[in-house]
Amino acid sequence: MADFVGRRRELKELREDIARTGLDTLSGRKAKSPRARLLLIAGRPGSGRTALAEALVREVAADYPDGLLRVRLTTPGGETVATERALRTLLEGLGLPTPPGACEDDLSSALRAALADKRAILLVDDAADPYQVDALLPDTPDCLVVLTAEGPLTGIPDVRPCTLGGLDTPSAVGMLARRIGDTRITVDPTAAAALAEECGGMPAVLALVGGWLAARPKASVSDTAKQLHDMPPGTDGPLGRAFRLVYESLPQPAQRTLRLLPLAPAGIVDSHTASALAGCSVAAAQATLEDFAALGLVRNAPDGLFLLPGCLAPLLRSLLETRERPAEVQLARARMLERTVRLLHSCRVMAETGEGKDVQDADLQEVREVLEGLPRALRFPDRRAAATWLDTRLPGLTAAATLAVADGDLDTLARRLVAALVRALAAHRGTAAAAPELYGLHRLVLDVAERRGLHREQAAALLNLADLDAETGRTQEALERYRAALDAGRAANDPYATGRAMESVGGAYQELADWHRAADWFGRALAQALARGERADEARLYGRLGNAHTHAGRYGDAMRSWRAAAAGYRKLADVPGQARALSEMARIQEYAGRPEESLHTCREAVELARRAGDLRLQAALQVRLADTLDRLGDPAAARLHRSAADRLLGDDPAACEIRSSSD
Structure with a gap:
């Protein structure tokens, strides 16, 4: 981390705590089972807790040859990540399969079994719920879990929180120097110390102020410190004042783009997302995001992505609610979802047609015609670029689908988005490899279909979910869903869905070795096929x-x-x-x-x-x-x-x- 400075005392204490006797042993209680050593770094958002955790991981990585696994338990928007999703992330990091629809207990057991003979580090960022953390902990003392949270997590035994405050003055001044150079610091070291004090020594605040100063080579450190000091006090402290300083210095179009960034799913932003939200060109959005990164308003990530800092999300949401009309917010969200759907169509076509391949399927030909009508910025140069885009954007795409379904006012767009994502995943990864993601997407389709009374789509979603249940050995659950799909197909008067459901019910009974019922349901499906002449x-x-x-x-x-x-x-x-x-x-x-x-x-x-x-x-x-x-x-x-x-x-x-x- 280029901005990580100081914290030597905290790093030393954390390293010593790895080998220290556990609290259970000190109190005379014997642990029920061996557990991984757990280190908790607690601090307010913007205190640099994640940077400290990553610095610690780099220092001790040689002692854990089986690698590092990362997972985040809270999105930048403040929503808690589902424990099932967190477990799948860790299992995928180990290169292990994650059966679609598997319950939390099964995934937790699989993770513990996979880590039983390994020496690995788990970096669990931004935890809010001790019960969620407990499901991730390995049952082996050879693993190290580094946990960050806003405060102490009661309910997790044998953990000593390392509580962070602001950086000491020399470290804070050093962080400013990395942003603006040594000259302005050397000219007036007293003013630099005063500015660091106004920032409260908080790394996020120092990044904002340092970025603002770096963009203004003629601004003096002392004037900036005075400007911050003279700002009216607010409830957000130094972070709120620094954010106001940077925000008010932006031109109006950039201010509006920044206000709309909380709409980006999972806090993941790229040039297309920002372009659709703000209604500007992709090139202009990319330039604006790069300016935001230089100012500390967003963080750079690989593959052309930017991440919204969690500490700024509440401030930006407040601006969004007070400065933007609800209708404009809904329009921006709709533009973003529509852009995503078009990109997914483009991504899917690159997988199924490739370059120079003839298109025979009528539906695919129609999508190809739509693709040819898209602007060049929405096209992918080749299949590999499309697959890379899908892999790197998948967390954001899944979050976009989930939020669109939960919104309730954009169900048509939500259905199109989920359908496009399902087809893109199947085209690039294959149905079997994409099954864990497809399971969640089919559940989203079912939610919308039930809410809107769309019986045909409800039947299709239930059939898809039941097929995945059957493939993973949950035959009884599959049977219940096949029966529900039959009811939905009858309500929709859809002979294909009812026939498919009847045959699948028979197949479930066959899997359960109930041959008489299997024959009965196969006979019902056969009677319908005979009536239709199929x-x-x-x-x-x-x-x-x-x-x-x-x-x-x-x-x-x-x-x-x-x-x-x-x-x-x-x-x-x-x-x-x-x-x-x-x-x-x-x-x-x-x-x-x-x-x-x-x-x-x-x-x-x-x-x-x-x-x-x-x-x-x-x-x-x-x-x-x-x-x-x-x-x-x-x-x-x-x-x-x-x-x-x-x-x-x-x-x-x-x-x-x-x-x-x-x-």
Whole structure:
């Protein structure tokens, strides 16, 4: 940190505290389980508590070879970060998967298990709730947790807070010198000390005043100290006076841009966000943000981002509420969301079409046409640039979607934003890799749909959430959501949603090994598909119904279902599907004790598999033929078929497993 000075005494005490005996041991109480050493740095916003924590981490990093994990528990706007989101951030920092929809307890257990044999540092910034912190603490004394908060956190045992005040005068003057150079400090060291005193030694205040002086080479340090001293006293102390000094020196357009920055989700700002909020060009917004960074009003971050300091957020919100009309604020927010939607469309198109690739999909062609009509500033040069933008802006994009849904007055924009973000994530990361983020986005869609009575969107969101629940083994939760989706689909009179929900309910019962109910729901879905004349759905559902009947031991019903499935695939000219249906018929005939019929059906399936070029299915059917021939007393022919299977796929027996079409 370029602005970090002083604090040597605090750093020394914190380093000594790492090896010091815990409070539980000093008081004669034995800890229930080993815990990570926890260091708490407490101080008001703007006191430099985060800078001190980072300086400590740099000094002790060599003792913790497994690295550093960071998480922030409060947004610059003052909202508490959900514990689930904080746990996911730490697990992602370890490179571990985070199952979509996993509860807080499961994620906390996964984090503790991952850190059980590691020597790592957790930097937990801006904590407000001790219970939230407790869920993040590793159960190993080999890890170090460095925690920052505004004050002592009662409820966390064995922690000694290191409370910060202002910097000492020499350190405060040194911080000013880094901003404005040594000349003006050397000319009048007494005035520099007086200015540091007026700033209360607070690093955030010194950064603001230093930035203001740096922008005015002819302003004297003594005059600045007098100007601060003569300001009328306010409730915000030195920080409020310094902020007023800087704010009032800005031109009117920059003042308005600054007032609107609290609308930026999660306090993350880039040139597009500032441009949309203020209604100016992207280039002008970038120049304004760079000026703000030089003045200490925002902080530079990688990848062209700027962060709004948490200590300034209350002051800016107060200005926003008193200087801007509600209608103008809502318009600025709508402009920002609309700009975000257009950027997400551009990002998605770069993933799905790439450069020079032909577009076949009609929907994608329409989006591409929209992209071509966008200004050049909203386009990405290539897929990699689009993916980088999505990764670096994802926390802000997720926060934007959450805030838009919570607002309630911009539901149309919120729905468009969530849909665009879902499609961009799926295009760049794939549905499986993006599942944790998609789960939260589908919940947002469900919130809006329930609030607005949009039954069709409610059904779609419930189906998507239930699919993710089913994929992560929460079958009972998935079943409840599939049933709710069925009710919503019926309310919307949507045959696709109701049919999909019926089939999914059957699939959930199948996963629970309740074969009779599974067959019942597959039958209901099949009846609807037959009424609609959806041949592909009919063939698939006949197969799923046959599979359920097979497991339930109803071989006659299973044969009829698989025979109908084979006929459906034949009408569709789906040779692989027909071959698999015949292979299932052969399985059932074998179960029913009719090996000759099974042999005939299996040979027919082999021929179809050969026509389809499905080597895996051919090999599996050759093995089944061999087993059937063994039962019929023809071991020589059985050996020939096993040799054929080996030639097709080698000696891997797993490669010759026949799976039902439902799998």
